[in-house]
Amino acid sequence: MLRALHDAGPAAAILAAGLGFLAYLLAFPAQGVSQHVSPTTLPTVLAACLVVLGALMLLRAVRRPRDDAPPEAPRARPHGGNARVLLLLASCGGYVALLPLAGYLLSTALFVGATAWLFGNRRPLSIVLLMIIVPAVLLVFFEKFMIIPLPGAALLG
Amino acid sequence: MDVLLAAAAEVIALQNVAMIALGLVIGIVIGAIPGLNVPLAVAIALPITFKLAPIAGIAMLVGIYKGGTYGGSISAVLINVPGTPAAAATAMDGSQLTRQGHAGKALRMSLYASIIGELVSDIVLIMLAVPIARFALKFGPVENFALGVFSLTLIAVLSEGNMLKGLSAGVLGVFLSTFGLDPLTGDARLAFGSQELSAGWSFIALVIGIFAVSEALSMVERRGAGPIERSRVRLSDAAHRLSREDWRHAAPAIARAAPIGVFIGAVPGLGSAISAYLNYGIARALSRRPERFGKGAIEGVAAAEAGNNSVTASTFIPMLTLGIPGDVITAIMLGAFMVHGLVPGPQLFRDNAPFVAAFFVLMLVTTALHLVIGRIGLGLFIQAVRVPNQVLYPVVLALSFTGVYVATNNLFDVGVMLGFGVLGYAMNKFGFPVAPLLIGFILGPIVEVGLRQSLIIARGDLTVFVRHPISAVFLVLGVVALVWAGAREWRGGAARGASAR
Known part of the structure; x- marks a missing residue:
């Protein structure tokens, strides 16, 4: 379950970011002179790729969380590690x-x-x-x- | 022969040797400091060289160039902070070797691979400058696009073991490279009205954030990991010496990386970062132990460094033979040549043959001195592994922030570095490889500009990419690499599935 959440979190983030950028780029006004590939063509294709990859990862994380990698060995979580990370970022x-x-x-x-x-x-x-x-x-x-x-x-x- | 002997006598004059040595030391120091780059050092030293004899002035600049290209690997290996963008490829395995207590191995391999790469590049410059320049000039937008696409297929190779995560990182890298002004039309895209973002994401901020800041975040999370060595570290210790086994793995990687790097250097507009990553990817693709890459593979360090430094002489090929500077550094050097009344191009070989011969000898002498100075420096550099994390990381962070500020001269990019640091930390935590992201970011503009320029020239005819023979070869190689990486991934997945059952 934890493994599924571990993989589903970033997958959902990629999917959401891809969708956000895709919506932004599709609403972008056409620019420049007539061209075979416009300035927004490549970013739009890449945002669509992020959506597809995010969706695939999400699907895989939800459907078969144990297949893609062996479970990590249990590791002692350092005491107060997350707090120190946040404090360092704040610094x-x-x-x-x-x-x-x-x-x-x-x-x-x-x-x-x-x-x-x-x-x-x-x-x-x-x-x-x-x-x-x-x-x-x-x-x-x-x-x-x-x-x-x-x-x-x-x-x- | 007489010309070469006279040139050798001129180059080994005390003043010239001193200038080469000074240039090498300056270059190594500048290269090792994040944010300070080789073009900046060459530009600052340029006015000093005006007062010197032509060969002495050029000697100092060549020393800075070669030393600086190598110097980035020192901080990459020792503190996981690439001094130059190209050294990021070295950091992947070099820093892992340092963590395992083998910093000396990584530093030695980085120096020796760099020297071999430089030597091959020097020899090619001397022997084959004209034919290579002719061939390199056949590279237009179509060929650049195909080379970029072929290089992008390395993302699939570097993603082996978790293809979806690797591809996501690679796509994200290319996507990030499209922010800011469109390189062809100048139209703003994905800048969100920000003046600072209109120039796109700063590469140096991205590299330092992904490596240095994310490393600091990971380290502060599991605080307590002290230095590996407490007493004076000796390079002669077994842990820091290169074994025959190490050379057995590294030699083929260097042998492949040097000629590939030489060719990339000769093509205007590519450069050392692309060479380092391309060679790192190829080394992994052809390795019998690809699973070691990213975990301390000595051949990873060797391929990246040989590829990185083998561009240093070949970038002079288009400049000397045709008067076309291939990158920023050779553009600055072109200025130095012209100040001294030397006009690069075919006439340089006709009118200033003694100078050209002296320049060729200068490249070889610089490489030899680089080996000597680099070898002396190793004993000093390696002592950095004794510094405890409580002292090391505050210094690394201060240096990273300062380096990005001086490189970009704005605080926005310092914030960008911090953002990429968080991204790198999250990628490490969730098992996403960072190499594909960096490769995508470097190659994105080459692929996009190549594609669009090609289609404009060919009036939208996509067959242009298969009608150009060089382009067709690269595209076929790209398809082969993809199929091969896919097959290896599928076999690996099947094996993992079987062992899980």
């Missing part, structure tokens, strides 16, 4: 949001500190050193050696 999202406001140096330092903690680093000195060294080295390398500007801090003008 990444927060970093992207903070970059233009706080600038590269400060936001990268905070991001590195947060991710080091999420990966299990509990030594304050190690975290502080990482927060100082990593952004500083990257900033000097990219801005001074490669002459590529990194985001400045809008909050500091």
